[in-house]
Amino acid sequence: MQTLTFKRGVHPPDGKALTKDAPIKVILPKEDSELFFPMSQHIGAPCEPIVAVGDYVKVGQKIAEAKGFVSSPIFSSISGTVTDIRPMLTPGGAMSPSIVIKNDGKMEKYEGLAPKDYTKMTNEEIIAAIKEGGIVGLGGAGFPTQVKLAPPPGTKIDHILVNAAECEPYLTCDYRLMLEQGEKLVKGLQIVQKLFPDAKAVIGIEDNKPDAIAHLSELCKDVPNMEVAALKAKFPQGSEKHLIKAVTGREVPSGALPAAVGCIVDNVDTIISIYNAIAEGMPLVRRIFTVTGGAAANPGNYEIRIGMTIKDLMDQIGGFKADPAKLIAGGPMMGPTMYTLDAATVKTSSALICFTAEEAFIPEESNCIRCGKCVEHCPMGLMPFMLNRLILQKNDDGFVKEHGMDCIECGSCSYICPAKRQLAQSIRAQKKIEGARRAAAAAAAKAAAK
Amino acid sequence: MDYPNITISATPHVRSKDSTQSIMRDVIIALMPATIVGVYRFGIKALLLIIISIASAVIAEAVYQKITKQKVTISDLSAVVTGLLLAMNIPSSAPWWLPMVGSAFAIIFAKQLFGGIGQNFINPALAGRAFLLCSYPTLMTAWVAPGPDAISVATPLAILKEGNPETLSSLPSLLDAAMGNIGGCIGETCAIALIIGGLYLIAKGIISWRIPVVYLATVFVLSLLLPREGSNAVYDAVYELMIGGVMLGAFFMATDYASSPITPKGQIIMGLGCGIITVLIRVYGGYPEGVSYSILIMNLCVPLIDRFTKPTIFGALPKAKEAKKA
The missing domain is CATH 3.40.50.11540 (NADH-ubiquinone oxidoreductase 51kDa subunit)
Incomplete structure (x- = not known):
């Protein structure tokens, strides 16, 4: 082939x-544990809860309705009682209002679900x-x-x-x-x-x-x-x-x-x-999740219930064998780092990588030596070293002109850089600044039109 | 916080093994064959000059950085490379202080004053050599034949430049030239050793093939078109590649990261430009050898070359659309 x-x-x-x-192993949330369902688990408008504190919900029951065209409803992954609606941390680092459900451990299936042909x-x-x-x-x-x-x-x-x-x-x-x-x-x-x-x-x-x-x-x-x-x-x-x-x-x-x-x-x-x-008539309530890295006691692939905390999962699979020095939500090239296990898994959670101090070592940045490796390896055909220089010079227009906004933030440039420069991070930050500038300009134009 | 030693940091969380230091170490390794041949041909004096040159470069960098209250970065080994390259570019007859002056000039004036590693717009070692050549022309061209006796000798390029039929017959053979059994600077005479080192750098991915290959090919083709002596044009063109500093220049000097183009197309232009200027100086210029100046002149064109040879981005819009968007 x-x-x-x-x-x-x-x-x-x-x-x-x-x-x-490691074959996929099913890990169910602990009985009496609390699961969290953030209203923002997707790109687009956040959902709105359609359950109230005290309601009893079952597996596969819709608990939050999509608001807007680009949005997606959220379903309970367990059976239990809604105990609260409060902000909760997601692995990506955002705090999002979340429906809190106390798991009764019965995993009772919602009646309204039926397979379709x-x-x-x-x-x-x-x-x-x-x-x-x-x-x-x-x-x-x-x-x-x-x-x-x-x-x-x-x-x-x-x-x-x-x-x-x-x-x-x-x-x-x-x-x-x-x-x-x-x-x-x-x-x-x-x-x-x-x-x-x-x-x-x-x-x-x-x-x-x-x-x-x-x-x-x-x-x-x-x-x-x-x-x-x-x-x-x-x-x-x-x-x-x-x-x-x-x-x-x-x-x-x-x-x-x-x-x-x-x-x-x-x-x-x-x-x-x-x-x-x-x-099978079952909405999205579970996810396959890789736990790995040198500090994880039992690296493997787990089927988890969306909404269970990473702490619950780690408690059930033996936690760490060494002090973790870095916790990554997702892959090591693009995944954000976490500072606590008290975060709710969401639809897009794919992995927890637990790095030991040795694996988490961050080399010191030094001067760009213009070796050109970032240009040679950038999958978007950009010149990361030059974007980085323009950013340091605060040349916002130059950054846009050199196609900085086309960066996909994959991190290949930072990975390959022998001077260990944080190229991708500087470009990511500048993209945010440019995005905010554009949003402000659009808002100003809109206000002027009125 | 659950774990006190947890690190929060930007992606990516894995980094390649290459570092500035490992790259410079590879360049030094690649220069070893030519260095060893140089010492073998020109004796212990050559070794002393090399050591003095490297030590002066490193000390100059450390002292400058101390005085200007910067972080001392001699451990990245780039000053060692500059010192070593400068030593390879002086004749073995040079007095001990000559490489000291040259290395100090290279590090302070060509490199540090412009911001240190990566910021020099010309090759520091070549700048040092050019400085020495115009300040001490006699010392810098006091060539000696290989061997313990230090008998003064003309380089093949000088013989060719003079074009005197009597001396032309004394030109060393192609084999002697390739093996470094000719007069010249400490590190430039043995083409074979330099090619081995250059191939090592290309194989390790430290340099691209573009600059050296295009440079050498241009010298070869132009030498064919502008023959100087002899009846066999191909032999003479190969001979032109084996003598002078062209091998050292093509593999180790024109490829200096800071002072050569980053873009693939730009690297081809760099090789082409260096080749053309080298041959023009050799054939028509006042100096017998044109490698140093060809590279220095092309160094000055690098920002312009890079600007006009930017790679096309992924998903590039047609020109008209791009203009409309902007």
């Missing part, structure tokens, strides 16, 4: 050996069912899936890509899902294909997971218009734009979405969750 790839990128050590052979559903019904399944992009972005699957009229979609690259080092949750629940992935993909009958479905998997490639190739060999693409293991292959580039050769234009080049990209678990929501 031909191995597809994109230009530039980096090869960080993959660290997957720690957990890649997608072949007998209209496209509109499928889209509605996906929305009512609370499905969002589970690769990390959390974009509501029903919005993605309903591109503006006139958009021609000819490729549905499953992002199964899992290019972040250490993470193995998607890999385990492919091996253990590959059938669901293929069936879920067929549901999406019904929406776009002319589109080819391609599952893109990095070639460091040969057994997943073999397994899924076998599963979809008799499925019409569906295939597996082997991708060269390279970071950031799992970037939406770079997956499209590798598989179709098309470049998503600067500032545009994948639909502009006829593609829709969804993560492995997103597709499986679509299957769960429709064919």
Whole structure:
């Protein structure tokens, strides 16, 4: 099989050996523990609670309604009593108003849930069912899936890509899902294909997971218009734009979405969750979560209930074997660090990486030596060293002119920099400043128009 | 906070093993074959000059940084590289203080005054060499033949420049030139040793092939087009590659990070420019050798080259659209 790839990128050590052979283990929240359901678990408008303190809720029952077009409802992942609505920390570091439910340990299933046969559903019904399944992009972005699957009229979609690259080092949750629940992935993909009958479905998997490639190739060999693409293991292959580039050769234009080049990209678990929501009637209430790193006592892949705290999970799987020096929510290239385990898992939580002091070592920054490695490796074709210099000079216009806003914040530049400069972080911060400046300018223009 | 020693930091949380120090160490390793041949050919005197040159460069950097209350960064080994390169660019007959003056000038005037590592707009070692060449022209061109007796000798380039039919017959053979059995600076004579070092740098990913390969190819082609002596044009063009400082320049000087282009296209232009200027000086110029000045002149063009050869970004919009957006 031909191995597809994109230009530039980096090869960080993959660290997957720690957990890649650990089968997914179900960990249920402790009885009487509190679970937290933040109203903002997705890109778009936060949800509004539709339950009140004192209500009894069951597994799969909707507890918060989507507000606005780009939004996604939230479901209880356990049965129990609503005890409070108060702000709670998410692994990403944000405080979000959350519904607090005390788990009664019975895991009673909500009665209103029923499996559906997608072949007998209209496209509109499928889209509605996906929305009512609370499905969002589970690769990390959390974009509501029903919005993605309903591109503006006139958009021609000819490729549905499953992002199964899992290019972040250490993470193995998607890999385990492919091996253990590959059938669901293929069936879920067929549901999406019904929406776009002319589109080819391609599952893109990095070639460091040969057994997943073999397994899924076998599963979809008799499925019409569906295939597996082997991708060269390279970071950031799992970037939406770079997956499209590798598989179709098309470049998503600067500032545009994948639909502009006829593609829709969804993560492995997103597709499986679509299957769960429709064919099994269970909305998004669980998630596959990798716990790994040198400080974790039992590195592995766990099926957890969304809303349980990371502390609850860690207590049940043996916690740490060494003092953790860094806790990363997600992959080591792009995941934010955490300062406490008292954070609620959300739909987009994918991993907890527990680094020892040695693994967490941060080298000291020194002068740029102009070696050009950041330019050689930037997957977006930017010149990070120059952006960094413009930022230090407070040259905001220069930053925009040198395409700073096109940065995908993958961190390849900081990874490769021999002078250990925090290139990606400086660019990320400047993007925020520029974004705020634009928002302020737009608000001013709007005020002036009135 | 649950864990007192927890670190909160920006992504990415993993870093590559390469460091400024490891890169400089690789450059030093790559210079070892030529250094060893230089010492073997020109004797213990050459070794002393090399040691003095390196020590002066390192001390100059440390003293300057101390005086200006900056962090002393000699452990990044970049001053060692500058000192070593400067020593390779002086003749073995030089007095002991010559590399001291050259190294101090290179570090203080070409490097530190412009902001230290990464900020120098010209190659420090070459700046040091150019300074010595115009200040002490006789000392800098007092070539001696390899061997213990230090018999003065003309370099092949000088013989070619003079173009005197009587002396032309005394040109060393191609093999002697390639193996470094000719007069010249300590580190420049053995083309084979320099090629080995250069290939090491390319294999390790420290430098790209673009500047050296384009540089050498340009010198080769132009030497074919502008033949000086002899009947076999190809032989003569290969000969031009083996003599003078072109190997040292192409692999180790023109590729200096701070003073060479970062963009792939820019590196090709750099190689091309260096090659053209080198041959023009060799054939038409007043000096027998043009490597130093060709690289220094191209160093000055680097900001301009980088500006006009920026890579195309991923998902670049067509020019018209881009203009409209702005």
